[in-house]
Amino acid sequence: MSGRGADTKVSGDLLVRVESLRELGEAVCHRLALEVERIGLASEVVIPGFDRAAFSLKRDPATGDGGLVGLWHDTNGRPRGSMVFHGDGSFFAEHDVLRVHPARPGWFVEAVTAWGRDGVIKGESRLIAMPE
Numbered sequence: 097m098s099g100r101g102a103d104t105k106v107s108g109d110l111l112v113r114v115e116s117l118r119e120l121g122e123a124v125c126h127r128l129a130l131e132v133e134r135i136g137l138a139s140e141v142v143i144p145g146f147d148r149a150a151f152s153l154k155r156d157p158a159t160g161d162g163g164l165v166g167l168w169h170d171t172n173g174r175p176r177g178s179m180v181f182h183g184d185g186s187f188f189a190e191h192d193v194l195r196v197h198p199a200r201p202g203w204f205v206e207a208v209t210a211w212g213r214d215g216v217i218k219g220e221s222r223l224i225a226m227p228e
Contacts, residue, residue, distance in 0.1 A: 113164045114151050117181050121146035121166070124179060124189045124210050127219045131208035135221050136198040143191050143208075144168045149179060156182060177207075186213040193221065202226050 114121075122145070129143040149166030156163050161183025168177040168191065177191030190209040197203040203223045210219040 110151060110153055110164075113153060113162075117164055118146060120181070120187070121149075121179060123217055124187060127210040127217045128177075128189060128191050128208050131210070131219045131221050132193065135193075135205060135208075137193060137195055137205065140195060141191075141193050144177070146179075154180075159183065184213070187211060190222075196226070197223060202228070 125143055125146050129138070132138050132141045132143060146166070149168050151164060151166045154163050154165045155161070159182075163183055164179075164181040166179040167175055170176050177189070179187065179189040181187045188209070188211045190207045192207050193205040194207075195205050197205050200223070202225060204226050206222045206224050208219065208221050210217055212218050
């Protein structure tokens, strides 16, 4: 098989996988945005939508299952977040916040995360205590 045919198959497989996970992916992005809102930073931190991610197919080295990885980058090309949808139906997403917590003095919000499987999406913010 020529390289071009293989590229076409991968592109087609990628598009099918992205479309099959669109509804879940949008719900995961919504959950990340809710976490940002919950900590009071919605006016400063915007979670990009599902379609704003750059997607690729990756094989999980532990299970051999195929997964979908989506990466978000800032305007300078620096990574700011990711989503991983595993072949077993589980997923994990995170997006940088990188702000002082507006309601908890002495705490820095590193990121918001979302994870789950089987229609259950959980989320939280990842906080770091600031040095005194």
